[in-house]
Amino acid sequence: MLRRLPPSGPSSVPDPPVSLPVQDAAMTTPSEPFRPYPAAEPNPDFPRIEEEVQETWKRERIFAESVDFRPADAQGRSNEYVFYDGPPFANGLPHYGHLVTGFVKDLVPRYQTMRGHKVQRRFGWDCHGLPAELQSEKELGVSGRHDILAYGIDKFNEHCKVSVLRFTHEWEYYVTRQGRWVDFQNDYKTMDLSFMESVMWAFKQLWDKGLVYEGYRVVPYSWAVQSPLSNFETRLDNSYRERQDPALTVKFRLDPRDGDPGPVDMLAWTTTPWTLPSNLALAVGPEIDYALVRLGDSHLILAEAALGKYAKELEGHEVVRTLKGAELAGRTYQPLFPFFADKAKEGAFRVLAADFVATGDGVGIVHMAPGFGEDDLNTCVANDIPVVVPVDVAGKFTSEVPPYEGVNVIEANPQVIKDLKARGVVLRHETIVHNYPHCWRTDTPLIYKAVNSWYVEVSRFKDRMVELNKQINWIPGHVKDGLFGNWLENARDWNISRNRFWGAPIPVWKSDDPRYPRLDVYGSLEEIERDFGVKPADLHRPGIDQLVRPNPDDPTGKSMMRRVEDVLDCWFESGSMPFAQLHYPFENKARFEQNFPADFIVEYVAQTRGWFYTLMVLSTALFDSIPFKNVICHGVVLDEHKQKLSKRLRNYPDPQEVLNTQGADALRWYLVSSPLMVGGDLAMPKDARGIAQALRQGVLPLWNAYSFFTLYANIDGIRGRMRTESAETASTRDQAGVLDRYILAKTRELVEGLAERLDAYDLPGAYALVPGYYDALNNWYIRLCRPRFWRGAEGDAQDKRNAYDTLYTCLVTVAKALAPLLPHVTERIHAALTGEKSVHLADWPDVSALPSDHTLVAEMDLVREICAAGLSIRESKKLRTRLPLREVTIIHPDAGFLDPYLGLIKQELNVKGSTLTTDIAKAGTRQLAVNAAIVGPKVGPAMKAVMAASKQGQWTDRGDGTVEVAGQILGPGEFDIRIQTREGLSAARFAAGKGVVVLDTQVDAELEKEGWARDFVRAVQQTRKDAGFQVTDRIRIAATVPAEVAEALAAHAETVKRETLAVELAVNDGGLTGACTQVDLSGTSIQLAITKA
C-alpha cells in the first residue's frame, strides 16, 4: 500500500479522493458515473482547434481573469511583473517581425502570470510622426509644407488622425490570431490628450532641469516644398542623381603677421559658391602638411598634396617652406564679402584646426559657412563663431546680402562667381559632375541649411546613462556593451523638434518681438489655462497655435506670446510611454512609481537606437533610473537568401495562410526557438517547411500522447488522477514502478529546466528541452507500458491504475509547463484532461510533488542507450526484432546497477536471457582513454607522450584505481577505461565506449518458430487495423500458410489468440472468408482472413 500525502504546496491541483485498491475493471464507483474524455482527433486540425480555444478565451474572458485574479500586492510588496508594450505604428499591416515580437510579448507574461504575478498588458498605438504625414500627403494629393499650409493644417491633421488608425482592425486580427493576450480595450494612443499632457510635463521637467535648449542644426532642405527632409527621405533610392556644378578655388587674404614674406593668401575649394557670402571661417587639418609658395609677387598656402593638381595655375611657383596645419590655426583673414564683416568682433574669419579636413578633394583648406554645412556648423559652434543664415524658407537670399536679395541660391552661383572674378580672388573656376541629393517629391536639388531646432542635452548626462546601463540585463549579452553601450558612449544631443504638423506640440511660447524677449514653457493643461484662460481639449495644431496672449514683459502691449511652430519628434513620445500611458503625474502617481522600471520589454535589435534609447534617455533625465530591467532584442526575419522580406517580391509565406494551415503554436515554436532570440537573423524559406517541422516536432508528439491516453482511458472507463504520493515513496517495487518513477522524475527535470531557462530569458533554450522529453514519454514510457493500459480485467488493476495516473500526471504537468510555449494546444489538452477553465489560470507546476531522482533518470537513459545499441546489432546482422534471440551480455565496469533493468532490456531486445558482467575480456580489450581536459593542464608538455602511449595501449593498471602511462600516474577521474571489442563479435558499445552489448546471434528452430508466431500476430494486427476494426473487437482468424509456419502457429496458438483477441485460429483448413489478404511474413507468403467474432 502506497502512502498517499495530501496535496502540498500552493499550486497543487486538488485531486479527487483516492480510493485504493481499485477492484472493478471499469474503475468507477456506482455513485460516480464515468465521464468520458472528449475524443482526441487522431489527425487534428490545429488551426481549427486554436480558433476554438481563442473563442473560449474571448467568451470566458480568460485573459482578463488571468490578470485580475493575481493580487497586485503580496506580503506588502508589489506582486506585479511589469511589461511595457512598445507602441507599433499602425499605419501598415503587421509582418513577421511584429509576429516574432508579439510571441515573445505573450510568452514571457504568460509564464510570469503562472509564477503568480499580476502582469498587465496594455496595447499601445504610435500615432504621430512623419510616416503618418507622408501617408496622408499621398492620400490627399498634397505635397510638402507649402501644400499642407494651403490645404489647411486642421483638415490635414484631421485626416492623419483617421488614417493612423486605419489598420487597427487588421492588427487586432493578427495579434489575436497569433494567440497574443493584450488589452485592446484599455489601450493607449500617443495622440490621446492625457498622453500628450504627460509628454508636455516631461518636456517641462527637462526644461526646468536645464536639459532643453534651442539651437541650430544643419539638415537637408528642400526649398521647393519649403521643408527640411529627414535622412530617411534623402536615402530613398532615387534621391541622388548626377548634376553639374561649378567648383571654385578662391583666395582668402590673411591678416599680416610678423615673419610673413609679404601678403599671403590661403586657398579654399568649394562646389557651392553661393555659400561664400556666408563664409565665417577656414578649416585646416592640424596634421596635414601645407606649402607656402611664391608665385610671382604673391604668396599662397595650400596642402602640399594638392600642388600637383594646380600645376597649371601655379606654373613657375617656388615652395618657400612647408608647415603643419596646426601652425596656421588661429590666424585671421579678411572677409571675402562685406556683409558679415562685423562678426569679426565675435571671433569670425579665423583659421580653425579640424580633424575632418582631408586632402582628397580640393586644396586641403575648407571654406566654412556654418549656416550651410554640418561640419561647418559643429566646428564653428565649438569655436564660438556665430551662425548666419541669409537664406529664407524658399531658398532665396535675404536682405542681409543685398546684391543677391531675392535670388534663388543656386541661381545666384554665376553672379557670385562673376563678382569674385572681378575682384581677382578666383584661382580656378571649373565644372564638376557629381552625385547630388535631390528632393524626391519635386526633383529639385536639396541644399543644406541650418534650421532652428530644440535639443535635449543628452551629452550632459550620457555618462550617467552608461553607468545605469550596467544594471540592465540584455539578451543577447553583447548588446549591452556593444551596440547599445557604444551608442550611449557616443550619444549626441537629441534634436526633438520637427518642423511639421501632426505631433505633440512643443509647449513653448515666445515673444514675437526680440526687443521684449520672453519665453514660457508649459507643463500641464492647467498652466495653459492659467495664462490663456482656456483649457485645451486637444493639444494638436492648429488649435494650440491659436492660443496667443500679450507679452507681459512688453509695456507697449503690442508684442504677443506665440507658440513656436514645431512639433515633437514622435520618438520623444514613445520614450515617454512608461509614464504617459498612465497620465503621470496628473493621475496614477503611486501606480506609476510602483511600476517603474519595467521588468521586461522586447523589440527588434534596431531599437537600440530607437525605443530602447529614448526610454533610457528620458528615464535617466527624469527619474535617474533605468527604464527596464530585462530586455530581449531579437534579430530580423529575412528570406532564405537573407534578403529583406518584401511585399513586392513576395519572398515569404503569407502569415495568414501559415496561421490557417500550420497554426499559431507551430509558428510560435518556429520563430521563438530560432536564432532570432539571440540577436541573429532568421533566414525563413518561402515554403514554410520550417514551420511544418515545428508542428511535427513540437506540437504533434504532445497531441499523440494525449490522444493515446484518452483513447484507452475512455475504453477502460478510467479518469486519471494526479499521483501525489511523495517524491520519496513513488513506487519502484517492479519494472512498471521503475518506469513510472522514471517518467515522473523526467517530468520534474523538464519543469525545472524550463523554469531555469525561462527565468534566464533563454527562450530557445526552453524550447530545446522539449523534444527530448517527448521522446522519453512517447517512445519509451508509453511504448513500453502499452500492455499495462490494455490489460483486461484479469490483470493487476493497481498497476493499470498507476499507469493511467502516471501518464495523466505527466500530461497535466507538461501541459502547464508548456502553456507559455504552446498556449493553444496545451489549453485544449489541459481542459480535456482536467475540466478546468484554463491552463493559463493555473500556477506553474509544483514539482515537489514529483520524485527528484537524477540517478534513476541517468540510469534509465543509459538503459535506453543500451537498447539502441542492441537493436543496432540486430540491424547490422539482419535479425528482425520480432525474432527472439537466446542471450544478451552487457559488460560495464559498474554493471551491477543495471540489474533491476534486465527485464526491461530483455523485453526490448526480444532476448530470452541476459548476463551482466564487468569482465571486459569477454568482449575485447581494455583501452585507456585519458581525460585530456584534466590531465593536460596537470602534466603540461608530457601530454604528447601520454596521448601517444595511451593510443598505442602502452599503459599499466596499477590495480589501485590508478594507471601509469608514459611515466605519469593517473588517478580516478583522470581517465576512463573503454572497451575495444574483438573482431567478429556481435557487439556494440554504449556510454561513450565504457560499456558494450553483445548479442548471441545463433538462431535455432525453436526461436525461428516463435519468430514466425510473432510475425503472424503482427500481420493479423495490421489486417485488423486495415479492416477498420475497433481495438476491442474479438475476431476469428483463418490462414493458409506453409508447413513450417503452421508448426509455429500450433506451438504458440494460445499466445497468438491472446495477442490478437482471437476466439478462433484456423490454420490450413480451407474456407477463407471475410477480409482475405495476401501477407508477406518475413519472406514467406501467407493468406489471411479475419472476421468479427
Place this chain on the structure above:
RNA sequence: GGGCGCGUAGCUCAGGGGUUAGAGCACUCGCCUGAUAAGCGAGAGGUCGGUGGUUCGAUUCCACCCGCGCCCA
C-alpha cells in the same frame, strides 16, 4: 574608414583549449507498432572561411586577411 554580429554537414543551426565536432531537415537503408509513417533507428555527408601566432594540443584563444549582415561616419 570605425563598431557590433556572423562564417561549422547539401540546407537551417548548436557547440566549444583536449583523443572520435553535434542536432534537425533532406538523402540512402532498415525497424517497431492493438496512439502516432507528420513515428523510430542506422548509414553516408565536415581540410569548423583563409593565413600566421600562442600552446604539449586550436574548430575554440590572439593577430591579420577574405566574405556576409546591421549600425555609425
